[in-house]
Every structure is written in C-alpha cells, then in structure tokens.
Amino acid sequence: MAAAAKIAPSMLSSDFANLAAEAERMVRLGADWLHMDIMDGHFVPNLTIGAPVIQSLRKHTKAYLDCHLMVTNPSDYVEPFGKAGASGFTFHIEVARDNWHELIQSIREKGMRPGVSLRPGTPVEEVFPLVEAENPVELVLVMTVEPGFGGQKFMPEMMDKVRALRKKYPSLDIEVDGGLGPSTIDVAASAGANCIVAGSSIFGAADPGEVILALRKSVEGSQNKS
Numbered sequence: 232m233a234a235a236a237k238i239a240p241s242m243l244s245s246d247f248a249n250l251a252a253e254a255e256r257m258v259r260l261g262a263d264w265l266h267m268d269i270m271d272g273h274f275v276p277n278l279t280i281g282a283p284v285i286q287s288l289r290k291h292t293k294a295y296l297d298c299h300l301m302v303t304n305p306s307d308y309v310e311p312f313g314k315a316g317a318s319g320f321t322f323h324i325e326v327a328r329d330n331w332h333e334l335i336q337s338i339r340e341k342g343m344r345p346g347v348s349l350r351p352g353t354p355v356e357e358v359f360p361l362v363e364a365e366n367p368v369e370l371v372l373v374m375t376v377e378p379g380f381g382g383q384k385f386m387p388e389m390m391d392k393v394r395a396l397r398k399k400y401p402s403l404d405i406e407v408d409g410g411l412g413p414s415t416i417d418v419a420a421s422a423g424a425n426c427i428v429a430g431s432s433i434f435g436a437a438d439p440g441e442v443i444l445a446l447r448k449s450v451e452g453s454q455n456k457s
Contacts, residue, residue, distance in 0.1 A: 233457075234404050234425040236450035238443050239264035239297050241408070241430030243279060250284070251291035257433075260440035261447070264297040266408070266428045267317075271302040274326060275379035282311035289316030297321070297428075299348060299408065301378045306334055313341025321346030321372050321406075324357050335366050346370030346406070351377060355392035362400055369404060370426065371396055375419070376409030382431050385410025390422040397423025416446050420453035 240262050245253035254265055267285060272278035285296060295318040300308055305322035312320055320343040327334050331347070338345040347361050347368045361368045373392045376383035386409070396405050407424040412432025419427065427446045436442045 232402050233454045234402050236447050237263040237426040238446050239266040239426060239428045240433045241266045241268060241428050243268040244430030244434040250288055254288060254292045254294060258292065258294050261443045264295040267296055267298045269298055269300045269302060270379065274303045274323065275301045277379045282315040285312060285317050286315035295319065299372060306330065306337065309337045309341055313343055317343050319344040319346055319370065321348050321370060323348050323350070325350060325353055331361055332364065335368060339366070344369050346372055348372035348374060350374050351386055351389055355395050362403060370406055371403060372406040372408055374409055375407050375411065383410055385415040387418055390418055393419065393422040393424050413442060413445050416449040420449040425450055
C-alpha cells in the first residue's frame with residue numbers, strides 16, 4: 232500500500248502577519264498539511280516561531296500542523312507543543328541519539344505523531360532503528376538543503392537516502408524539505424518521497440493552487456508507475 236501523497240506548504244514562506252488567513256488559503260488551495268518550521272537559533276542560526284504561535288494558529292484552523300523542530304533540546308518542546316495543538320512533532324536525530332526512545336514515547340503521550348529528520352550530512356542508516364522500533368516514528372524527513380533558511384537550492388544527491396528508505400519501508404511517510412518545486416519534484420517523487428514540503432515555490436507562485444496540484448500529480452504519477 233503506497234503512502235498517500237501529502238503536500239505541505241512551508242508556512243515560513245507565508246505572510247507571518249496574516250498567518251491564519253495564509254493557512255486558510257493554503258487549505259482551500261488543496262494543501263494536506265501545513266509545515267511549521269521551529270528553529271531555536273542554536274541548532275540552526277535562524278530563530279522562527281514557538282508554541283505560542285502554534286497555539287494561536289490552532290484556534291483558526293483544523294489543519295494538520297506538521298511541526299519540524301530544528302532545536303537542540305527537543306524534549307523541552309514536547310509538552311508545550313502538545314498543549315498548543317501541534318499534530319506532528321518531528322525532531323532531529325543529531326540531537327536525539329541517546330534519548331529517542333523516550334522522546335517518541337512522550338510525543339505520542341501528548342497526542343502528536345512522531346517523526347525524525349536528518350541533515351544532509353547524516354547517514355540515512357542512523358534513522359533505521361527508529362523506524363523499526365517497537366514504538367516507532369511514523370515519518371522520516373530527509374532534508375534536501377541544510378536546515379535553517381528558506382530559498383536554498385535542492386540537493387539531488389539526497390535522493391539516495393529517500394530511495395534507501397522507500398525500498399526498506401514501502402508504506403512509510405517519507406518527507407522531503409528544501410528547494411522543492413515544479414522543477415525538482417519529479418526527482419523526489421520518483422525516488423519515493425510522498426510528503427512534499429514546499430515554501431517559496433508555492434507562496435511565490437502566481438497560482439499557488441496550480442503548484443500544489445502539480446506536486447501532488449507528480450507524487451501520484453510516480454506511485455502509479457512503481
């Protein structure tokens with residue numbers, strides 16, 4: 232059973248002054264998830280949003296809030312994000328090598344869906360134990376740029392990680408984030424990615440709905456071929 236296509240506009244590229252309206256617009260245009268980039272200014276140099284913004288946004292949308300935590304101490308964020316109404320909580324393996332068992336457990340206990348992410352320099356093998364655990368992550372996010380800033384160039388060499396994951400785990404949610412758009416989606420989709428995060432390519436488009444549709448069609452087309 233192929234993992235369903237999920238298109239997740241990256242709200243980091245939206246108009247933050249009108250976040251509720253931007254969220255509503257993306258859902259209306261066909262987004263499955265809303266991708267929320269949480270950066271602490273330490274794990275990555277940029278500083279973005281925290282639980283209070285998630286809590287505020289949750290009052291205005293029923294959408295799946297796909298939270299990617301680029302933070303040094305993810306365990307500190309589990310309770311506040313659970314309370315705020317986050318749907319998915321994706322942490323980085325690089326800061327959770329010693330405590331991922333407990334982290335996954337606490338994420339679930341707070342009613343969120345656990346995911347793990349890896350930076351471009353991290354071998355994909357590091358996340359295999361988390362997918363195969365008795366209490367596993369349900370999503371692996373393969374970063375296709377260095378995390379921290381939007382608008383970077385897609386790294387096609389990361390597709391080897393996606394292919395390795397898809398071969399091992401046919402029904403896993405495999406997410407890609409960084410430089411995704413109409414010109415790069417086919418490479419990612421054919422490698423086996425089904426959850427597509429796209430920021431500037433959606434929000435900067437004349438017709439964002441067309442871009443969301445094109446991303447979805449590429450994923451579904453690749454799945455039909457395989």
